[in-house]
Amino acid sequence: MTTTSPTKPGGARVAVQRFGTFLSGMIMPNIAAFIAWGFITMLFIPAGFFGADSPFDWHWAPVAEILGGGGDAAIINWPGAMTALSEGDAGNYAAYVGLVGPMITYLLPLLIANTAGRMVYAERGGVVATIATMGVIVGTNIPMFLGAMIMGPIAAWITKQMDRLWDGKIRPGFEMLVNNFSAGILGMVLAIVGFFAFGPLMLGISAVLGGAVGWLVSMQLLPLVSIIVEPAKVLFLNNAINHGVFTPLGIEQAAETGKSILFLIEANPGPGLGLLMAFTFFGVGAAKASAPGAAIIQFFGGIHEIYFPYALSKPITILALIAGGAAGVTTNMILGGGLGFPAAPGSIIAVTAAAIGPGVTNLLVVYLSVLIAATVTFLLAAVILRASRRRDLEAEADTFGAAIAQTEANKGRSSSTLSGLAASAAAGTAVATRPISSIVFACDAGMGSSAMGASVLRNKIKKAGIDGITVTNAAIANLDGTADLVITQQQLTDRARSKSPASMHVSVDEFMNSPKYDEVVELVREQAQGASATEAPSAVASDAGAPAAGAGAPASAVLTLDRIRIHAGSATRDEALKEAADALVAAGAVTPDYLRAMHDREASVSTFMGNGLAIPHGTNDAKDAVLGSALSVVRYDGGVDWDGDTATFVIGIAGKDGDHLQILSQIAELFSDEDDVARLNAAATPEELYELLGAVNRA
Template sequence: MSQAVVQEPPERTGVRVRVQKLGTALSNMVMPNIAAFIAWGLITALFIEQGWLQGIFAGLRDPDGWVAKIGGWGAYDGAGIVGPMITYLLPILIGYTGGRMIHGNRGAVVGAIATVGVVTGADVPMFLGAMIMGPLGGWCMKKLDALWEGKIRPGFEMLVDNFSAGILGMILAVFGFFGIGPIVSAFTRAAGNAVDFLVENDLLPLTSILIEPAKVLFLNNAINHGVLTPLGTTQALETGKSILFLLETNPGPGLGILLAFTVFGKGVARASAPGAAVIQFFGGIHEIYFPYVLMKPKLIAAVILGGMTGVFINVLFGSGLRAPAAPGSIIAIYAQTASGSFLGVTLSVLGAAAVSFVVAAFLLKTDRADDEQDLAAATASMEEMKGKKSSVSSALVGAGAGHSGPIRNIVFACDAGMGSSAMGASVLRRKIQQAGFGDVKVTNSAISNLTDSYDLVVSHRDLTARASQKTGSAIHVSVDDFMSSPRYDEIVEQLKQTNGAGAQTAPEDAPDDEPAADVDVLPLSSIVLSGSASSAADAIDEAGRLLVDAGAVDPAYVAAMHDRENSISTYMGNGLAIPHGTNEAKDAIRRTGLSFVRYPEPIDWNGKPAEFVVGIAGAGKDHMALLTKIAQIFLNADEVARLRQATTAEEVRSILMGAQK
């Protein structure tokens, strides 16, 4: 059985995390609406005055013709479909999506209303304005709802909800019209002037110094659709094409990186690079080459130089696209290429790929590092930046890379083998059983108790190196989010490949079959509905004091809870943190106990929002069944909503103790 260890990625800095979060948020507003961008791009390519259909049909140049009506040119200047789509539809969709990200449907509606204000208050396409007003509308609606949550008399909920959203939307629309709209318009004009300056002075290739690193940090959509698309659209409507549409979407730099790994790479990186090149070049999924650059950051020089080469060639030939190419596939790029620009666009892609390949090949030839393990860590880092599972990461590395036999024994390992590992094991076990692999045993353990007898080991990414020392022959999979990690789905897919159909019944010794923990594990006195802590450290103290007061632990256990948090975050995902002590602190546990604290405002838990904190002290395994139930509750949005709305400690305990498996 071969080893596929995911090593620790570089330590994250506060600035880096904030930049990644911003990039992810902006991307998440744009990506669900890419189809609308494609529809607008095709309509633009076909029906604008310089479009494909010009001259094809008889009477096309007639300003009263049907093509002119659709394109909005000639006698129909400013009408048609092209203008309203770019002016209203696309920004409102972005604003709606941004509001929905913050506060569901109510946030989406208010975000859309607010976006209309900024759209009508500006004289340029308001993508950036939508990215501001959409989330702002959702955030304001969320805060407003929180003011009177649980205080509205029965029968008046709909009245309050509708009027509050309407009034808030009106206020934000006016604010966007008079405030944000003019500011963003001024910024856009300034950016346009800067672009004109760069073009006039032959400095446009220098933009690759910013754009190429930003792509790897998942700021590509913010730059492309937030800045370049509005500027390029204005230019394309005037001249029929824009070079700005090619600054970020050129697939050449990424293709050169992947070709260099195909020839000069090692291990998994070399084996996966050819398939990744096909996906990147023809599928337009540029993110597939990001892990190769993250793995060896010096390769950023190759993509920058490749990008600069491509931009230089496009400037030299005066080439451009009629509309944005989304995704950045060579097929989409050719579909949007303006007449007379095919030669320049083709040479720009080939030139960018060639320069990127040569520079990357040199850097790889002088590098002696092992690519295989680094690529797995880089892929995990990429998914963390993105904020969700990458749809193409399985083309690079997956759970169980190199495994050649069935997987029967999986262990989720953590420092103490108590809270996070039990929670993660419960979620993973449920997924595996639902997939029909009831014969696969999933347990949890402290790293210090691991033996080299497991087929697959799951651990927090900061603990994988330690776990691999104990279980050298096992497959190792790293996770960062215990409740909803994309790695769990990869493990299930690996089981389908290695284990076949699987069994339909759970093993007799599965931890889910243990008897439920006694109610005294969570006494009413250990449930707080409105915590007073304002930081993760204070929340640990608050949850720990409840365990001490209940007689479950000695006071020394609280210090061990802080030690555990300093080592590995106990944030589980879905708003839940479960602080608990280290493995060495088990002597301070008198009996199994839990505490529950709910916070009206989520606490910043290492950059993630924790609304519920469950303190854990586990003696033996008698708390495992309850942890399994808690995991199931926090995977169910309706159950989490019930906890959020509970008004008594009895109600909270009923929810936690009464969940079904």
């Protein structure tokens, strides 16, 4: 089997991606301030809930006085505000100017500048960046977001270079004096430069960009922007466009008109929802199984990156995303829909909050744009997926798993959302995406839970009469990427996937009686039906890698009568762990430190196997505490609360050199059979239990 690794990102795309990430880093920490400004605008602009032109005809003068205090001079001086006001409206418009105007003109740009400065040169860079940006703002007298996003990092970088000039050269005791005066003087100089030179330059750039957007709108061409935005989103290149152009221009537009269509070009959750619903109905394998959950996360949580792997697994569906995005933009452009402030993240909840301010009619238009975007994307993606469904079912490559890995590579770092998507996909119905001949059960230590799970599945495959399938067990740390299928408990799937990314992964709740085993058996049965009998290896569901029955110490030395006990009452999990550890210590198989390792294992993943069985053992890091191989068997007739499950049998495990694996395999077979479990529960004495388990010893 050839293992392919995701292409390492590089070149211009990475440069744009990093630039976009930097821009996003300036904006995203301050989104709460944008939301606050948006709500205040929604309430107190003339057409707002408490405004003079409100359809509710409010007359709440005290609120206007508290928020305003600017008088007619403030109204006239605030850019874009109405100047021809009646005397009766002055107080209400003063409220609009008194809080809304200064927030967008000063507060928001200065927050961006400070954040940018801190990103470049910590607190000192943030202070100088804020001072310098104030000069840019006053020099332009408009909401100067582009200026803040450029001047802020530059000012912080200059501060950093200045400090290098005298680093280590300042006499002790004078550091604070030099640092404060140097930063203050530099901030003054940069503020003056910003006022006289940088501000007017940014004013011109802002006018050009605004004019370009205005031209696209006037020519009815704005929907064409989706041709760039939708593919850029999938490649994590959208931040440079969204936060570098759309957000600053959108805020200026919203300050003038109360809303902006630019906030919805990238944030519209409709295209992603449409794509995920298409995969829900017409996808295959892990993509189909995980799409419904991903749709909920994307639409309500606003985490758009969760649909990127679906698009990458079938790149032609990006055309459906472009069409859906363009349809949504067209709807808003024709009907005048827009948001009052940026919707971040792009959740329908955030979109609702940002759309309701400009009015209920606007909210309905925005909802319509989301619905149309989702519908168009769904219909086109459904046609694409339906047309290629047969080829996808017969594909021999795990395209969806590879797409998740590629998406993380595009992002440039690991993602909890994408890791969760991988685990969710693995937890869904198993679908063969390539031939499976080797299956590995993996757990933390690779000596207890995984060995029993492998035995159960191996037995099922053997009973199904399927040849050529090797089922083994291993520690996650020892996965080498060659397994076709890796089975783990759900809590460990992410770790296993990182060690063996090219393998297919299936998550189970319990190793003893998971219904996923039947799915795996059916999966390999379908493959076996098309295989030639002459190609089948001689091994049948072999336990390659596991020791033979007689390897190492004899089985009777691993499980003896003196380590089998029956308690009529119940016990806590910790009491049961201690009793198991004490028995293993008395057998000379472990040191007393092994009990701590047992607790560590439970803290990571429960050792409850199902069918009333728990098999406590140490972590992989506890090898030094294991002196030999031994098992202890304790039956608690009153039961043990094992993290919400009820364990009746607690089998303590210490394994060295694989001596215990054969007996564990036989125990697994016993506890997977309900009749055998009933006989074990009915045994009246330790001797009877030992006799029932004697078949295991003699295996």
